Amino acid sequence: MKRALCALALAAATAACSQGQARPASTPASQAAPQSPADPFPSTYRPFPSQPTLIRGGTVMTAAGQIIPNGQVLMVDGRIAAVGQTVQAPANAVVVDATGKWVTPGxxxxxxxxxxxxxxxxxxxxxxxxxxxxxxxxxxxxxxxxxxxxxxxxxxxxxxxxxxxxxxxxxxxxxxxxxxxxxxxxxxxxxxxxxxxxxxxxxxxxxxxxxxxxxxxxxxxxxxxxxxxxxxxxxxxxxxxxxxxxxxxxxxxxxxxxxxxxxxxxxxxxxxxxxxxxxxxxxxxxxxxxxxxxxxxxxxxxxxxxxxxxxxxxxxxxxxxxxxxxxxxxxxxxxxxxxxxxxxxxxxxxxxxxxxxxxxxxxxxxxxxxxxxxxxxxxxxxxxxxxxxxxxxxxxxxxxxxxxxxxGTLEPGKQADVVIWSHNPFSVYARADRVYIDGALMFDRLDPSRQPRTDFEVGLFPAEASND
Incomplete structure (x- = not known):
């Protein structure tokens, strides 16, 4: 049933089939990224919904020079809000335990x-x-x-x-x-x-x-x-x-x-x-x-x-x-x-x-x-x-x-494109456990509802398949 609903949602004009993944947030035109008037094919990208998220306990590799053992990364409103050994997070932040893992930019x-x-x-x-x-x-x-x-x-x-x-x-x-x-x-x-x-x-x-x-x-x-x-x-x-x-x-x-x-x-x-x-x-x-x-x-x-x-x-x-x-x-x-x-x-x-x-x-x-x-x-x-x-x-x-x-780096003010790795990212055993884009959780290796699939992978509606 979920498979059929996912395909139906896509056909009805969702961004894509993602097995429970939320649709992109609606952004007022006044807040959208400015587009050059000379571009006849402007971006219509809108970040997916996100919530304040604190990743803590992992080895944070900022790609800006710092490697922080047992570090913390705070994402708010799709941006990196803070990075450090300890950061102040809002009370409503989702806390992700990354102990034993590594955190890097996307x-x-x-x-x-x-x-x-x-x-x-x-x-x-x-x-x-x-x-x-x-x-x-x-x-x-x-x-x-x-x-x-x-x-x-x-x-x-x-x-x-x-x-x-x-x-x-x-x-x-x-x-x-x-x-x-x-x-x-x-x-x-x-x-x-x-x-x-x-x-x-x-x-x-x-x-x-x-x-x-x-x-x-x-x-x-x-x-x-x-x-x-x-x-x-x-x-x-x-x-x-x-x-x-x-x-x-x-x-x-x-x-x-x-x-x-x-x-x-x-x-x-x-x-x-x-x-x-x-x-x-x-x-x-x-x-x-x-x-x-x-x-x-x-x-x-x-x-x-x-x-x-x-x-x-x-x-x-x-x-x-x-x-x-x-x-x-x-x-x-x-x-x-x-x-x-x-x-x-x-x-x-x-x-x-x-x-x-x-x-x-x-x-x-x-x-x-x-x-x-x-x-x-x-x-x-x-x-x-x-x-x-x-x-x-x-x-x-x-x-x-x-x-x-x-x-490109984990620095305050940048877009919150972040990966949590199961091991050191340069290990042959490393796998991306979680992937965030603009602060939104787009992939979770341990949660099937956060593992997007394209409409091509979903295939036919069950009713249509049974008529073949």
């Missing part, structure tokens, strides 16, 4: 394709690559997201509270990415992280030349670079024409013709859209940095970066983060020259190291991926503290996505 994945390459992995769900042109900067990943991908709930069970959904890497310019909160919703806009900047997915190396080598190019790495530069030249001219129109009074009769591709690239040149660059080889990363300097934009993060260790000083110099794997390599030529100490070496150089997934299974265990990178660094003689490694999957990832002022 885990953030900078590179996911959940929703755009949804499960089951069939051709009908292959919506991550608009592989029709080397430059598809006009497409937006959010328009391909299927919110009922079961991968979202599996990621939640691994402590993932936010993630960036990217287009694939077949194109030089793959399109806009979107950052989402990992909550049940009917629509992608209902998951969209309010105020998070868009990203632009770019890809250099083997993928674009392989995909377009027989479709008119580019077919070489030099062709890739020429494609990037030609696009930025056109984008710079587009930006100039719009800037002149704005400064001259925005007369409707003289408004330049809109171009969705160039709007995205101009947004990068204005610093409004963050560049996330798929790139494996160190020499190509250096070239991409040169291109960014030629046209006056900044690269926010190199993704995959199997050879990031070779240019770690350049990344640190230009404040470019590395969204990297712990030990995924060797599957193509540009992914061969790898060291398991890659993350640790990038960290040691002073660049922001990040553990990312690019995989629907890997996203479920980013904490364990970080643990592997800690050990690899130590074997190479690079000491990495657990606080620093925690930042690889929290604070640094938040910075790469431009949401570091809202999430």
């Amino acid at each position: 885990v953030i994945d900078t590179h996911s394709h959940l929703g755009v390459y949804a499960s089951p992995g069939v051709q009908a769900h292959s919506d991550g690559n608009e592989a029709t042109s080397p430059n598809t900067a006009e497409v937006w990943a959010e328009h391909s997201i299927w919110p009922h991908d079961p991968g979202f709930t599996r990621a939640l069970e691994g402590g993932i509270t936010s993630m960036q959904i990217l287009p694939g890497s077949a194109n030089l310019f793959g399109g806009r990415s979107v950052t989402i909160k990992n909550v049940p919703s009917r629509t992608a806009q209902g998951m969209k992280f309010p105020g998070a900047p868009y990203g632009l997915k770019m890809a250099c190396g083997e993928n674009p030349k392989r995909v377009y080598g027989e479709r008119g190019g580019p077919s070489t790495r030099m062709g890739n670079v020429a494609g990037f530069r030609n696009a930025w030249i056109r984008a710079a001219d587009y930006r100039r024409r719009y800037d002149e129109w704005n400064s001259n009074g925005r007369n409707a009769s003289s408004m330049p013709a809109r171009d969705l591709e160039l709007e995205t690239l101009a947004g990068v040149l204005r610093g409004e859209i963050l560049v996330h660059n798929h790139c494996y080889r160190g020499d190509e990363m250096a070239q991409m940095i040169d291109i960014s300097r030629e046209f006056g934009y900044r690269i926010r993060s190199f993704h995959h970066g199997v050879e990031a260790y070779k240019v770690r000083d350049l990344m640190a110099r230009d404040s470019i983060s590395g969204s990297l794997w712990a030990d995924w390599w060797g599957f193509k030529m540009e992914a061969l020259d790898f060291t398991r100490a890659n993350l640790a070496m990038v960290h040691q150089a002073g660049a922001r190291a990040i553990v990312h997934s690019d995989d629907p299974t890997g996203i479920q265990k980013l904490n364990q991926e970080a643990a592997k990178a800690i050990q690899a660094g130590r074997e190479a003689g690079i000491e990495v503290s657990e606080n620093d490694a925690l930042r690889w999957i929290t604070a640094n990832a938040a910075w790469a996505l431009g949401i570091h002022e809202q999430v």
Whole structure:
């Protein structure tokens, strides 16, 4: 009966089926996160209902430098209200005993394709690559997201509270990415992280030349670079024409013709859209940095970066983060020259190291991926503290996505995205016991009523199933 009611509630317009989980709280328009008037697809995300909650007794890892044994975290109105050895909680606060457990910020994945390459992995769900042109900067990943991908709930069970959904890497310019909160919703806009900047997915190396080598190019790495530069030249001219129109009074009769591709690239040149660059080889990363300097934009993060260790000083110099794997390599030529100490070496150089997934299974265990990178660094003689490694999957990832002022650390005033772990999060035995997003309990490993399921997982109504 519960199963049928859950599916019926979703069909009647709930955010998603969650076996007893409350609906998002209704927020007056005046309190909603401000949206840019230029965004035609604004976030409709509303935090789920929460109540004042005091987590006490666990080892609190803030990702801001402090590790507090037998610490306390107070969440009020969806925010971190206090963190410390002892905090003052309101009388009506729910008290959660975390004795023997660990408490951290929510885990953030900078590179996911959940929703755009949804499960089951069939051709009908292959919506991550608009592989029709080397430059598809006009497409937006959010328009391909299927919110009922079961991968979202599996990621939640691994402590993932936010993630960036990217287009694939077949194109030089793959399109806009979107950052989402990992909550049940009917629509992608209902998951969209309010105020998070868009990203632009770019890809250099083997993928674009392989995909377009027989479709008119580019077919070489030099062709890739020429494609990037030609696009930025056109984008710079587009930006100039719009800037002149704005400064001259925005007369409707003289408004330049809109171009969705160039709007995205101009947004990068204005610093409004963050560049996330798929790139494996160190020499190509250096070239991409040169291109960014030629046209006056900044690269926010190199993704995959199997050879990031070779240019770690350049990344640190230009404040470019590395969204990297712990030990995924060797599957193509540009992914061969790898060291398991890659993350640790990038960290040691002073660049922001990040553990990312690019995989629907890997996203479920980013904490364990970080643990592997800690050990690899130590074997190479690079000491990495657990606080620093925690930042690889929290604070640094938040910075790469431009949401570091809202999430990523356990500090007063930040959004209460919190995970309670059964063991030290870098232990192979660690499992997320509880996951809070904006202070709302979204997952409880020991309470089936707090284990959300998508409508796809719920299946048919019992009456319909019996008629088959």
